[in-house]
Amino acid sequence: MTSREQLLASTFVSLADTLVADFDVIDFLHTLATRSVELLDVDAAGIMLADPHGGLHVMASSAEEARLLELYELQNNEGPCLDCFRSGRPVARDDLLAMRASWPAFTEQLQGLGFHSAQALPLRLRAETIGALNLFRLEPGSLSDADLRIGQAMADVATVGLIQERAISAGELLATQLQTALSGRVQLEQAKGVLAQRAGLPMAEAFQVMRAYARGHNRRLSDVAAQIIDGTLDENQLRSTR
Structure with a gap:
């Protein structure tokens, strides 16, 4: 295996490895940019x-x-x-004349x-495009077909990794939100029981009071429940709004 083949193989491994706890998107994109060069x-x-x-936002560059x-x-x-x-x-023009016609400034x-x-x-997966990889040359002319295939393959693998990481992050956020909701619900039931016992109310009415x-006070129900449980909000204060 040549040194270029070894570098190519290690690049694909790096671009596919987004399932790490300390995944850094900026470092990941910088790897794609530098390895492209x-x-x-x-x-x-x-x-x-x-x-x-x-x-669109500029996220990484080799220079x-x-x-x-x-x-x-x-x-x-x-x-x-x-345009890409x-x-x-993929977007390319054959020469500077064609480039000036499309993008003069x-x-x-x-x-x-x-x-x-x-x-x-394009950084794309099927119909979803999440960005683009810009490639600049000192010499005129486009990349060879072989280089284009390699470049697009790297972009594709990077896109899969990024979308996968986004999905995991979104899943973790959803799991956190769900756990927070579940914990809040348990706390709410505890507060209902506390208030019902202290004020001699049925559980359903205790909830309506809370x-x-x-x-009436533009408060979150979970915060009111926490105060009822720790005793900083009593039934008299609660009833004053009824």
Whole structure:
């Protein structure tokens, strides 16, 4: 196995390994950007990711020039990365003339930073596109078909990892929210019992008293329940709102 093949294999392992407790999205994307430069015939790379509302943000770059170009794309709403994200397809132009026709301001900025070629690969899984990988070259012309396949494969694996991590994070948040709700419900039942005993009320009426107090004072029901249990809120205070 050649050194490039070894680097490619280790890259795919790194991009697939998002199931770690200390997973760092920024470091993960920086790995994708730097490995793109090491493995492909490009001189700089950058990555944009979409937020939940569909807005793109510069997340990682292999060089400061790449970061500046991506920021320029966003500020001027023009460039290959934006077209790639919107279409969900790879975007490239054959030469500078074609680039100027599509992205005149961006191409001028690109050349001003010493580059003569730019193209973008989507970070996508099936119909979902979550961002794009920007690839910049000092020389004119597009990547070879072999490099394009490798670049898109890395982008695809990275996308799977990112979507998987998002799903896990969302699942953990949902589990936390569910556990909080369950704990609050137990606390609520305890408070109902305490109030019913102290005030000589049926359980259903005790709940209505608690709820009326919470609404009347713009309080969370769980907070009212906690105060009833620890004794800082008594039945007289609760009844004063009825």
